[in-house]
Amino acid sequence: MVNPDTVLYDSVTASRSGKDEEKPKFGIGQKVKLIKEIVNDGTYPHSPIGTLMMPQGAVGYIKSIGEFLQVIRVYEVHFLGVEEAPVEIVGCRENELEALEDYRDEVEEELEYMRKHREEHYKKD
Template sequence: MADVDILLHNSVMAKLSSKDEERAKFFLGQKVKLLEDVKNDGTYPYLPVGSVMIEKGSQGYIRSIGDFLQVIRVYEVHFLDSRAEVEIIGCREHELEALEPYRDLEAEEYEWMMNYSKQKSY
């Protein structure tokens, strides 16, 4: 018999983290800057816990966008700073600042396809 006082996590109805925008704030390939030091929380095995992996102000590019537990958006960022201990790391939206304007790549591709199909006669 189930205990009615136990609250279960409903991943289908879960909302995004309060620190994330409704839609992705950054796009693939966008240049970004890190707003705070990223320290090893123990998930990176080659550095001591608490050591700085990538320094505040480092610049990189968004490689992919994913979700952690379906509610926290994580951006995989490739940092090109030669002083960084780690080159690729997952970052949250509030840890990053865009260094170039946002582009809706899906809308751009759709517009290109529509224009291309008008030019072609089948």
């Protein structure tokens, strides 16, 4: 049974549901903290609507980035060691997360290293 006093986050009609920025705010593998608790809005079928899915302050890592309705960016975040949560992986919006570390694009760093190496190695005198 659903508690009628439970306030649910409606990602479709919420004030921040417009088209997200062109580039994601967070990157895959980045450590983040949840700044708002996440409750089941009906998208998780194994718990009643209104169930606490992840408490505020939980720390996790961005696992993947996707889109909902082609306009709402959703981060799949893997939260570790949160005993009171029924799941470890939760979909989050940008306004629900805070970065705990700067993002490093390791693939881009490796490509830049390889470019520099090639330039130095194949330099013609």
